[in-house]
Amino acid sequence: MPEDQRNLLEDSEDLGAACQKALAETSKALKAVSFYPDNHPLRSQILSSAYEAITNLVRHAPITLIVQRGGFAIAGRQETIESNPMTKALAQELFARELQRLTFLPELSQADLSALLTALAVSPQKIAEEGGVAGMLARNGVSAVMVNQIDVTAVYTKKNVGQAEEESGEGGAEVVEERTPEAAPAQGSAPAQASEPGIDEILAALVAETDEERYRQLARLLLKKALPLKLDGNYDRLYVVLTRLVDQQADPDKSTVCRDAAHTVLQQLILGEMAEHLLNHLEDVDFPAKEAICRILRLSGPEVVDAVVRRLTATGSRAARKALGTALVRIGVQAQPQLLVLLKDARVQVVQMAVAILAEIGNRDAVKGLTLTAYHPEGRVRMESIRALARIGGMEATGVLLSLMQEGDEATALQAISCLGSCRNQAALDPLLRLAGKRDLRGKLHALQLEALRAIGRIGDRRVLGALFKLVRRRSLIGTTRRMEQKLVAVDAIAALGGDQARAFLQGYASGSGELAEAAAAALQAMAQRDAEHE
Template identity: 30%
Template sequence: MDPQEIQSGGGVEVLMGQRRIATIWANELDLSVILQKRKELEAAASGSELSVATAVSQVSESGGLTAAMPVVHEQAPPELADIIARMEQEDDNEKYRQLARSLVDCCEVLRSAGDYESLFPALSFLVRQGNDEGISVGRRGYALLALDQVADEQVIEYLVQGLVEKNTEVKEQLHPIFRQLGAKTVPLLVARLAVAESKVARKNLSAALVAVGEEAVASLAGQLTDERWYVVRNVAAILGEIGDVTCVGQLAQCLAHEDERVCKEALRSLGRIGGHEAEAEILRVLGAGEPGLKRQAAISLGLMRSEASIATLCAVVGRRDIFLRSFQLKMDAIQALGRIGSVRALPCLVGILQQRHWLASRRWRELKVAVAVVLGQLGDATTLFPLLALAARGGRLGQACADAAESVRMRLDNRRE
C-alpha cells in the first residue's frame, strides 16, 4: 500500500485490526513456516489447541462440551469496568490504543482463570466500538484488533456453548459477537450444528451462522455432501437465509438428493436466494421434476414473483385432470399466480372459472373459489363480466365471485383517483 494511504487509514496497526491481522512475519516466503509459527503462538497463548475435530469428539464422547452455560453479567469486574469506561470517554487515538492493550491484558488474566463469564461485557463493548461510526477510524480499528485478540478458540468454544443452551437472552446478545468475529467462529458452529440433538440448539446455531453471513458460506456449502440427510437439510436452510448467490449451483445439486425433505429445503432456499439461475432450477422441477416436489416449486416461484414461470404455472393449472387428483398442486399454482400478480395469467384463470365439471364437483368448486380470490387481487376490468355472471348463480362460488367483483371495482376506482 502507498504510505500516504496507510497513514490516512489510521496507521499500520489500525489497518491490521480492521483486517483481523494479529501478527506479521517479515521476509518469510515459505507458507509452511508461517503456519508453524502461527500454530506455536496460538498454542502458547491458549495453552492448548481445540480443533473442530476435537470439538466434535468431545461432544460425541461426553454429550456436550465441558464449558458451562454462559451467564451474561451486566457489570464487568471493577478493573475491567474501569478500562471500558475510560475507553468510552477517550478521544485520543494513541491513549485509546494503550487502553485497548490494557483491556486485552485484563481479559487474558480472566481467561487464564477460566472466568469466561466476565469477558462478555468486554466483548460486547468492543463490538459496539468497532461498529460505532461516531468515533474515529483509528479507535474502531483498535477495538476490532482487541476483540480478535480476546476471542481465542477457547472463548469461541464457550460462546458456542451458550447457543446450545435454552436461553433466549444469551442468544440475542451473542449474535452481534459472532457477526463481528466472522469466519473464525464458523468451523466450530458447523461442527456443533452437525451433532446438535435438540431443536432449540439447532435453531440457535443456525441463527448464529446466518448472523455471520457470507463468511460462513464456503464452510457450509462443503457440508452439502454430508451423508446425514438432516445435516444437509439444515445447511441448505441456512444458506437460503444467508442468500448468497454463489451457492446456487451446490443447492441445485441437492435437488437430486435421495431424501425428499432435503430436496424441498433446497427448493425453499433457491426461492429465497432468487436470480435467474435459481429460477431456472425451480422451473425445471415444476416442469419435469418429481411429483412430490412440484408443490414446493410452485410455492417458491410465487414467493419469488417469477414472471418467467407464468406460462409453466398456467400449464399446471390448465392441465386436464377430470378427477382433479392434482388438486393441491393446482391450488399452489393458482396462489403463486396471485402472488406474481401479472395480467398474463388472466386467460388461464378466467378459463378455469368458466369451465363446467360434473366429476369431483366439490373440489372444482374450491379451486374456482381460489381463482376468484386471485382475480379480485389482480383487479383487471376484463374479469368483471365473468365474475358477475357467476355471482348471479349464488352459492359459495357465487359469493366468492361477488366479493372478487367488488374488489376489482374498488381497485379500479382507486386507480382513477
C-alpha cells in the same frame, strides 16, 4: 533525509510492490513456522522465499515499516503498500503483539529472520511475559531486525493530563517520533506496572477517544490486559469486555479505523476457551441473553464458526440446534463455506439443518450447492431445498425451480410451484400461465395446473387478468369436472389480484346461476371484505 529512511531500490522495481511481496512471503513464513516442525522441508522452503524477498528489499539500505489498520506503510516514503489478505493477516498478528514499527537492516541473515518469526509465533501473553519481541530478539543476539513496541500506557497517561492536543501532528493525528527502536523493558518493573490503567479505565477511555492512533494503542493495551482473564478462566469478566467491544464496533460515531481496532481485539479475545464458554451459554435453555451472545459471535472469525458448526452437528437437543442455528444465521455469509460442506453430510438431519440456515442467510452464492440438494434422495431435504431456493431468489434459483416444476415428480413439482407463488416470483409468471393453460385431456397435469393458478394469484400481478378471464370463459366438452375445478380456482386467483377490472368480470358471472356464479359471488364478497380491512 536520514540514511535509514531513504529505502531506495536502485533499479526500476517499484518499492511498494517489493514491500508487498516481502510482507506476503513473511506472512506465509510465519504460518509455516507456527505449523510445521523445525525439520520439515516446506518450512525451510517457505522461510527461504521470505528471506530472499526481504533481502532484495533491503539490499541497498535499511527499511522501516509502520503497522497500520489492515496493512503497512513505509516510514519516510510516499509509496503505498497495497493490502491483500496475507499482508492484512500479518498486520493483525503484529497488532496483537503490540508492534508499531519493524526495521530490517541490509545485514539481515536467515537466522535473524527465523528468530523473528519464532518470536512472533508465540502467543501475545507469552511474549509479554518474555519482555516483548524486542527483548526476545536481544536475548538471541539479533541486531539486524529492530522492533518498536510503543508504550501504550503513555498514551493513556498523556490523554489524562491534557497533552494530547499538544502532541498532535498535522491533521490532528499523533505523530510517533522517528527513532531507533529499542527493546521493551521486561514485564514486572514497578514503574510500568504502577502506570498501567485497569480494564474499566481503558474501556472508558476507548469510549471517549476520537484520535485514531491513540485509539489503536489503547486497544492494544486492552488486549494485553484482557488476555490473562481468558488464561485464568475468568470468562464472566471477559464477557463484559466483549460486550463493550461489540458496542464500540457498532458505534456509528467512531471512525472505520477505530471500529476495526475494536473488532480485531474482540476476535483475538474470543478464540478458544472463551468461544466454548459462550457456546455453553447459548445451548443453555435457561440462559436469557442469547441474542447478546449472537451479537458477539457475529463478529468472530472462521475458527469460531467451526466451533458452532461442530456443536450443531453433535447436539441431540432441539432447543440447542435452534440456538446454534440462529447464531450461524447472525454470523451470516462468513458461515456459508462451512454450511455448504454440510450439504454433503451423510446424515439427513444435518443436511436439512444446513439448507434451512442457508435459506435464512439468503446469499445467492449458495444456490449451486442447494441445486444439488434439490435432487437429494430424501424427500424432506428436497422440500427444504426448494423452499430455500425460492426464498433466495434470483435468476439461477428460479431456473432450478422451473426445471423441477417441469421435470420433477408431482410432489416436488407442487412444492416448487407453491414456493414460487409464496415468494411472489415475477419471473415465474409466464411459465405458470403456460402450465395452467396447457391442454390436458387425460388429467395428468390437473393437480399442477390448480397449484399454478393459486401461485399466480399469490404473485399478485394484474397483467395476467386477461389470461385468467380467457381460461374461465373457455368451453370444454371433455373433462368438464376437471375444467370446472380449474375455473373455480381461477376465479379465486382473479379475486386475489383484485382491482376494478377483476370486480367487473366477477360481477358479470355472479349475476347468473350455477356453481361458477356462486364462486364469483363469494369472491366478490371476499374482495369487499379485504378492501374494508385495508381502509
